[in-house]
Amino acid sequence: SLIYTDSRQFGRILWNHDLSRLGPEPLAIGLDEFRARMKPRKTGIKALLLNQTFLAGMGYIYVDETLFAARVHPLAQASRLSAARIAAIHQHMREILGAAIKLGGSSISDYVDARGERGWFQLEHQAYGREGEPCAACGTPIRKIIVVQRGTHYCPRCQRR
Ligand code: ZN
Numbered sequence: 001s002l003i004y005t006d007s008r009q010f011g012r013i014l015w016n017h018d019l020s021r022l023g024p025e026p027l028a029i030g031l032d033e034f035r036a037r038m039k040p041r042k043t044g045i046k047a048l049l050l051n052q053t054f055l056a057g058m059g060y061i062y063v064d065e066t067l068f069a070a071r072v073h074p075l076a077q078a079s080r081l082s083a084a085r086i087a088a089i090h091q092h093m094r095e096i097l098g099a100a101i102k103l104g105g106s107s108i109s110d111y112v113d114a115r116g117e118r119g120w121f122q123l124e125h126q127a128y129g130r131e132g133e134p135c136a137a138c139g140t141p142i143r144k145i146i147v148v149q150r151g152t153h154y155c156p157r158c159q160r161r
Pocket of ligand 1: 135136137138139140155156157158159
């Protein structure tokens, strides 16, 4: 049996034997491959990280948190990012996903895991859902904009374009 609660109704379940169109998993991809895949992409970094053919499994909360930690603007063009910025994104993406998995994910609305347990990573969010609250690094209010039709949270001072 399969039980699926789609609290915000953005989810999908796809059944497909051919997984070749999915990108690598964020915890499995090495820095060299990450950089090589990013180099030719002229799209905004948030849109790219959410693109499941680029990376499989990054959701909007963890993209916002990763870009905040890496101090990269969500609309920055992927192909123009410096090697240092790409390395920062790669490192923080892995750290944030690892920490979120340990804490059982983020319980926004009524999310629970397969055992019915709430996640606690939402208490660690630095950017996502903190619109108007002071940035933990500089005190500037966190701003919310819409990117690829999704609410996007960032610090306008720490994450300059
Ligand atoms: Zn800031």
